[in-house]
Amino acid sequence: MTIVVNGGAGSLPDIFARPLGDRLSAALGQPVVIDNRPGAGGMVAMQQVKNAAKDGHTLAVVTNAHMVWNPYVFPKLTYDPATDLMAVSPISVIPMALVVNPKVPAQTTAELFALAKKAPGTLNYASSGNGSPPHVLFEMLREQAGADIVHVPFKTGTDALTSVVAGDTQIYLAGTSLVEPMAKEGRLRVLAVSPKVTAPTFASAPTLQSQGFDGYESAVWLGLVATAGTPPAVVQRLNDEVGKALKDPAMRQAMLAHGALPYHASPAAFAQRIAAERATWGPAIRRLGIQPN
Incomplete structure (x- = not known):
């Protein structure tokens, strides 16, 4: 086989x-x-x-x-x-986590999208390429929020992660296992997860569903x-x-x-x-x- x-x-x-x-x-x-x-x-x-x-x-x-x-x-x-x-x-x-660079002045998804609406096109998000899960899922999220956020595609998830940690890009919706080490060290801020994750790094994060976003129960x-x-x-x-x-x-x-x-x-x-x-x-x-x- x-x-x-x-x-x-x-x-x-x-x-x-x-x-x-x-x-x-x-x-x-x-x-x-x-x-x-x-x-x-x-x-x-x-x-x-x-x-x-x-x-x-x-x-x-x-x-x-x-x-x-x-x-x-x-x-x-x-x-x-x-x-x-x-x-x-x-x-x-594969549970996903919505994370931001700590310099982004948002503690919640509501604050993030309010910030994006206040200054359309000034925030950007990373993905592991056009059509990848982080791209498609965040585009759906952005559309539901009615926010204008610029997409920056990379070749791999690791490249995208590196860019957000460095502050070259600001937002990433990615697998919890990929972002957990950086989130645990405080180099990324977790705003939401989907579905609920019990690992200590994500345990206090609300789900995207609870924040009013549809289609993320098991994204x-x-x-x-x-x-x-x-x-x-x-x-x-x-x-x-x-x-x-x-x-x-x-x-x-x-x-x-x-x-x-x-x-x-x-x-x-x-x-x-x-x-x-x-x-x-x-x-x-x-x-x-x-x-x-």
Whole structure:
């Protein structure tokens, strides 16, 4: 079996794919290879699964971006997530934190957006690239707040984080595991999280939902997909084994240590979630005019 990862070795999808692959290998009695295929907004990785045999032997780790957002971001997407890929199982939810450089005179999200409205176009926010989760999610947040804040894209999340800590940019909506060290040291100020996070660094932060922002209950997720047309019995067996793997204490602890919340559901429930998110996010992304780098 092969699990294709749109990310390099050491990326968050890769970190989760490897122990999951080990457990699937043991359960299914066959080797599982992790194939890292970063780049092109996930198109390289998704095409590999799209063109694979319909037997469940080639899977891919996906996020909202691959299954929900990309059709509305990339004008020439080389795969159709609705017809070329099949939902197998979600793996985790990635909590997000809205943080600012401490020099920004805002202690809450309300103060941040009031500041932005008072001086439109003077605040800026970092992201890990056009069409990335931090970009799409913050654009939705900015639109709901009715604020004019300038987007500054970077090549990686680490580059974006470095810019906010240095004060070159001011705002970042990113995974809690990425920003936690800097927030713990006081080099970033946490304004809100989504969903609720119990880690001490974020425990006192309100959720974005409680601040009146919709669509952030579990803003970013990871999951597994197979080639469309894979037999339902094969998909169900894979889903069952993923569910067992996510109950493994060592696997759960590894995910929690990287700021992820284990999340399992049936193939049908996962597919329904993806379809519902397309209906919600697709029109918004088109309206906002989000385009790739």
